[in-house]
Amino acid sequence: MFTGIVQGVVEVTRLEAKNNLTTLGLALPRETREGLQVGASVAINGVCLTVTHWDEQAVYFDAMIETLRTTNLGSLLQGSEVNYERAARFSDEIGGHLMSGHVIDQVKLTARQELDENNLRLEFTVPEQWMKYIFPKGYIGLNGCSLTVGEVESNRFSVYLIPETRRATTFGTMPEGTPVNLEIDPQTQVTVDTVERVLAQRGLA
Template identity: 80%
Template sequence: MFTGIVQGVTEVAELEQKTNLSTLALNLPEPARQGLQVGASVAINGVCLTVTHWQDERVYFDAMIETLRLTNLGQLQVGSRVNYERAARISDEIGGHLMSGHVIDQVTLTGRQEMDENNLRLEFSVPSTWMKYIFPKGYIGLNGCSLTIAEVGEQSFSVYLIPETRRATTFGEMPEGTPVNLEVDPQTQVTVDTVERVLAQRGLA
């Protein structure tokens, strides 16, 4: 599990594309490598990946075909900047909301609006399939970052970023048109799906 509090931004140092598989390497700083073991989980742009090996500061991961198809990891190149977060430990403070690292789809950044010197508003377009899980003041996972939803449209939503979020993630420099990994709040998803199932069983949906 992850907290949705991105620990840093780094660049893709190596990328080897094979048949239905990509191996990527990230240069992680020393604090992010403390206690690292083969098999450990790290969220890269919100996608839970497993450490396969490392050499010095360079840590390697494999991404399978479904991950490459469903997420923006399939569009990475050497030099691409990504958010990262180590898996949470029992003693960690959950400053965001619990996230699984299981991305369900991608959304697209369609608008950037500088509200003032301290607030940046980002708007995203969303496939209609997922809109039922998106509510004002609810949680959303975007490229591994836990954010609070502000406004919700028919097929869009917006979030507001404080300076620290802009500094610590790739959102501060992200241009319009960028695909972003989406993870909806699992509790919201379970609640909505359960209500839909109950209503359908009663012939009310």
């Protein structure tokens, strides 16, 4: 599990594309590597990946065909920057909301609004089937970052970023048109699906 509090931005220093599999080498900081083991989980742009090995230059992960298809990891290039977070431990403070690292789809950044020197509004366009899980003031996971939903309208929603979030994540310089990994709050998804199922059983949906 992850907290959705991104620990920083890191560069993809090695990328090896194979048949339906890509090996990513990330230049994780030395302090982030402390206690890291083969088999450990790290969220990369919100995707839970497993450490396979490391060397002095990078820590390595394999992304399989379904991950490459569903998430923006499939479009990464050597030199790309990604958000990262190591898996949460029982003693960690949960400053965001619990996230699984299971990305369900991608959304597109369609608008950036610099409201003032301290506030940035981002607007995303979402595939229609996911909009029923997105509510104003609800939680959303975007590239591994736990954020609070602002406005919701039709097939779009917005979030507002404080300076620290801009500094610690790729959102600070992300251009419009960028695909972003989406993770829905699981409690919201279960609630909505349960209500829909009960209404359908009663012939009310």
